[in-house]
Amino acid sequence: MPERTRFGRDGEEMGAGEMMAYARSVGSNDIFVTGRKENGNYVRINLERDRIIPNRIIMSVDIDSVIWVTRFPRFAKWLNIYMQPVIRKYAPIKKHNHVYIDVIYPPEEGKPNSTDVHARFKLSQVPHLFLGKVSEGNATANLYMHFPRMIHKHPHIRRFSNMVPWDLQGTLWEEVIIPAMRHVATPAELPYIGFNREELAFKAREKGEKRAEASYPFKPAQLTKFFEEINTIVSLIPWHCD
Known part of the structure; x- marks a missing residue:
C-alpha cells in the first residue's frame, strides 16, 4: 500500500484507491460510513493521490450542429x-441561434451611386x-x-x-x-x-x-x-x- 501522509494526532490522509484496498483488507466498509479506521484515526480523502498520468491522449470532435446560410445550397446526399x-x-427557428445576416438596402431613388445601407438581423427574425x-x-x-x-x-x-x-x-x-x-x-x-x-x-x-x-x-x-x-x-x- 502506498505510503500515507500523517496529519494531526488522530488523522490520516488516504486516496480513494487506498480506502478501497483498506476496506477489502479488513473485510468491512465502515471506513466509508464513519470516515474512520478501526484504530480510531479519522480519514481525510485526497483524490489527487489517485491521479493517473496518461501516456497517450486521443482527441476527438463532436459536432453538435451546423448552420449553413447560402443562396445556392449544394448537397452530397439525397x-x-x-x-x-x-x-x-x-417558426422553425423560434429562438436566437447566434447567427446574423446583413441585409443590404437598394440605393435611394434618384441616387444610384449612393452608399449602400445595410442592417444586421438575427437569423431567427427573418420569416x-x-x-x-x-x-x-x-x-x-x-x-x-x-x-x-x-x-x-x-x-x-x-x-x-x-x-x-x-x-x-x-x-x-x-x-x-x-x-x-x-x-x-x-x-x-x-x-x-x-x-x-x-x-x-x-x-x-x-x-x-x-x-x-x-x-x-x-x-x-x-x-x-x-x-x-x-x-x-x-x-x-x-x-x-x-
Whole structure:
C-alpha cells in the first residue's frame, strides 16, 4: 500500500484507491460510513493521490450542429423536399441561434451611386419556413427557406414576426415548389409528386394522419436543378419584385 501522509494526532490522509484496498483488507466498509479506521484515526480523502498520468491522449470532435446560410445550397446526399407546407405553432427557428445576416438596402431613388445601407438581423427574425430535410440514423438536417424582404415587426406586439402566413405558403407551393419539383422529376417519379393541397389532405385522411408531411427524396443533381428552377419561376411570375 502506498505510503500515507500523517496529519494531526488522530488523522490520516488516504486516496480513494487506498480506502478501497483498506476496506477489502479488513473485510468491512465502515471506513466509508464513519470516515474512520478501526484504530480510531479519522480519514481525510485526497483524490489527487489517485491521479493517473496518461501516456497517450486521443482527441476527438463532436459536432453538435451546423448552420449553413447560402443562396445556392449544394448537397452530397439525397434530400427530401416537402410536397406541401409544414405548419407549426412556431417558426422553425423560434429562438436566437447566434447567427446574423446583413441585409443590404437598394440605393435611394434618384441616387444610384449612393452608399449602400445595410442592417444586421438575427437569423431567427427573418420569416422562414420548412422546405426539406435529410435524415441518416439519429441525425437530421433541416432545410429552411428564408425571406429577407419580408422582415417586419408585428403591428401589435412590436416584435419581429418570423412566421410565413399559411395562405402565402400555400401559394408558394402551388406556384413555385411543386412546379419546380415536377420540372426535375423523371417520368417514373411524376406519379408520386405534384399533388395539390386538397389531394394531399385527402390522402392523409385516408391514412388517419392528423398532420401530413408528405415529402419526396431527390438526388444531389436533381436538387441543384430544383433550386435553379425555383429562381427561374420566381423571376417570371407577376408578383416578383426585382
